[in-house]
Amino acid sequence: MDDRRTTVLIKIANYLVLIIVITVVISLVMSSIMVSNKSDTELINVTGSLREQSYRLLYEMEYDSKNVDQSLQQYRSILYSSCLERINHEFWATEDVKLSYRTLADSWVQLEKYITNRDVDAYRLEIVDYVETIDKFVRDLQDMSERKRQIAFFLHIFRLILIVLMISYIIWFLKKEVMNPLDKLIFASTQIKLGQFDHIPLDTDKNNEIGRLSLAFTQMAKQLRKFYLQLENSVDEKTREVHRVNRSLxxxxxxxxxxxxxxxxxxxxxxxxxxxxxxxxxxxxxxxxxxxxxxxxxxxxxxxxxxxxxxxxxxxxxxxxxxxxxxxxxxxxxxxxxxxxxxxxxxxxxxxxxxxxxxxFLMEERSIIARELHDSLAQVLAYLKLQIALLKNSMQKDNADAKQKSLLIIKDFERVLNDGYAQLRELLSTFRLTVQEANLQLALEQVIDSLRNCTSMNITLDCSLPSHTFDALQLVNVLQIIREAVLNAIKHSQGTLIEIIGKVNNYGEYELIVRDNGIGIASLDEPKGHFGLNIMYERSVQLDAVLTIEKLNEGGTEVKLTLPNTLSA
Missing domain, CATH: 3.30.450.40 (GAF domain)
Incomplete structure (x- = not known):
């Protein structure tokens, strides 16, 4: 079966077309009747004039015979006019009307002979019957017109009733074939929404759009139910898996x-x-x-x-x-x-x-200790070894100058020995710091506390660098540089204030500054027998840092250690 002929839309369209066709046909019939009624009025008027003309001919035969032929010709043109002749062929004309017209025409043939022969008496005797024939024809025309109006009225009523019936049928058809199945579909979709996949039965046997839609919806619901069950099983399995993994974790x-x-x-x-x-x-x-x-x-x-x-x-x-x-x-x-x-x-x-x-780490600590001893005490001992050799040579001479020179050597030996002992104590303090806490702030505070007892100068600390800026090896080198700078300020600056500052400069670099308000450093050349400045420069190279020592214009000395902020990375 052709699906297009069974669609609801085509059926409704066919019904609407049928309504339109019936309405048009009835309207055409009614229009035809109305046109015919208009012609009937004309026929009645024309036929009525025949009655007047027939009496006028009688008058003219008696009193005005010269106009009889003209009036006769006029009467004949009216009686045999096209509008009256059309009665014999008109669809709506009844047999009574056609018979009345033929009777009227036949009666006129005899009367016309009387007029031609100027037989006034005979015409007068027949005129009454003839007029009665005319009146009967007029009545038949009026009856025909009335019947046409009745037919038109009944056609109009029939058209209205038919339209109402057809529209009622279309509404009933829409309700049965469209609205009821759609209501079922809506209710079934609501059930699907609520998770009830076994929805109410739908009209899947109808061979139209709604039937095919219901069939597709039912198949979709079955597939959804299947997928939903599979999803539930999968979720349950995943849930058990998650619980198992959670217990394992x-x-x-x-x-x-x-x-x-x-x-x-x-x-x-x-x-x-x-x-x-x-x-x-x-x-x-x-x-x-x-x-x-x-x-x-x-x-x-x-x-x-x-x-x-x-x-x-x-x-x-x-x-x-x-x-x-x-x-x-x-x-x-x-x-x-x-x-x-x-x-x-x-x-x-x-x-x-x-x-x-x-x-x-232990080996690294041992390496640090060995290098520190080599960089500080080893140099001191080497210097003392040279001084002992000079002392031996001087003591072999027995004169006043040799004795005076020996005393000077012994005094210098004592000074260097004290410096070496101080450096040894500083090394011990530094290594104890790195073992206890590799924290820059705490380490600097402990360095300052150990040096405050050696001077009356005021020592301040302002450090904003991160606490764990350096590792253990780097912290040893930084503390030794700071300690050496502070000791030099205590010994040589003749000032009253030593400032220790740790900050990040405008270029993102780490800066450690030791500044005093004393007389300022006289020269950057290391005095003979002293190794502090050289050791500070060597340590800065190991830190990949820049060490600058300068005399300030307002007095005092500033020692600045500049390090990249990725040093500890």
């Missing part, structure tokens, strides 16, 4: 808390393995750590009916230990066990790395 978090808040030991590892056993329901677990001596932890008992597993604990190519365990099939979580293996391997690797880091 909780277990791993507890294990990581154990090892991060305590020093790694066999007891801590035993607690970690116990957490794993409880979580994974393992009957047996064993851990072997490659150490000197090796760590060996065993929990539970092996079971022959359980699956035996082993895994190498390694990071990269470095093997750190072995893990063995029994597990019930389909009980333990392979993801959790793999994460546990990686966690244990990483713990052991971090432990090994921390141990190596401590060893490297």
């Amino acid at each position: 909780s277990m791993l978090y507890r294990c990581s808390q154990l090892v991060t808040t305590n020093n790694l030991s066999t007891d801590i590892l035993s607690q970690v393995l116990k957490e794993i056993m409880v979580h994974e329901n393992l009957p047996y677990i064993e851990l072997v750590v490659y150490d000197i001596p090796p760590w060996h932890i065993v929990l539970g008992e092996k079971k022959s009916h359980c699956q035996f597993n082993e895994a190498v604990l390694k990071v990269g190519e470095q093997e750190l230990g072995m893990l063995y365990w029994n597990e019930e099939k389909t009980v333990s979580d392979q993801y959790t066990m793999q994460s546990t293996i990686r966690m244990l391997a990483r713990l052991l690797y971090v432990r090994e790395s921390q141990r190596n880091q401590k060893q490297l």
Whole structure:
């Protein structure tokens, strides 16, 4: 069957076209009747004039015979006019009207002979019957016109009733074929919205748009129900997976808390393995750590009916230990066990790395101490060695000048020895600082406190640099430069104030400044037998920093150490 002919839209269109066609046909018929009625009025008027003309001919035959022929001709033109002749062929003309007209025409033939023969008496005797024939024809015309008006009226009523019936039928059809199925579709869509996929039955058997829409909606609802069930199952599965992963993560978090808040030991590892056993329901677990001596932890008992597993604990190519365990099939979580293996391997690797880091740190500290001793006390001892050689040569001479020179050498020896002892104490203080706290603010305060007892000068500190700007090695060099600058100000400036400032300059660089209000440095050339300035410059080079020492115009000396802010990176 052609789908286009069964669509609701085509059916409604057909009904509307039918209404229009019927209305047009009836309107045309009524128009035809109205036109015919207009002609009937003309016929009645014309026929009425025949009655007058017939009496006029009688009058003219008696009193005005010269106009008889003209009046006769006029009468004949009216009687046989086209409007009256048309009665014989008109659709709406009844047989009575046609018969009356023919009777009228036939009667006139005899009367016309009387007029031609000027037989006034005979005409007078027949005129009454003839006029009666005319009157009957007029009455028949009026009856025909009345019947036409009645037909037009009934056609109009029929048209109205037909239109009302057709519109009522269309409304009923729309309600049955469109509105009711649409209401069902709306209700079914509401059910789908509420998650009720088994919706009310729809009109899927109708071979129209609504039927096909209902069929498609029903199939869609079935598919949605199928997808919804699959989605629910997937969500349930994912939820169980999330719960499982959450439990695994909780277990791993507890294990990581154990090892991060305590020093790694066999007891801590035993607690970690116990957490794993409880979580994974393992009957047996064993851990072997490659150490000197090796760590060996065993929990539970092996079971022959359980699956035996082993895994190498390694990071990269470095093997750190072995893990063995029994597990019930389909009980333990392979993801959790793999994460546990990686966690244990990483713990052991971090432990090994921390141990190596401590060893490297110790070696670094020893290297710092060795270099500091070499840069300070070694030079002092070398100088003392030269002075002892000079003293020996002077003591071999027995004269007053030699004795005086020996006394001078002994005095200089004593001075240098005191300086070396002071440097040794400074080194001890510095190294004690780096071991206790690698904090710039605290370290500077401790340096200043150790020097305040050596002078009556006022020493102030204003440091806005980050607390952990430097690592241990860098902090040693910075503190030694600051200490040397402060000691030089105490010994040589003859001032009353020493300012120590730490800040970030406009270029984002770190600046450490030691400034006094004394007489100012006389020269940047190092005096013979003194190594402080040279050592300060060497330390600044190790820090990749710029050291500037200058005499201020207003008096005093400023020592500035400028470092890039990525020094500790």
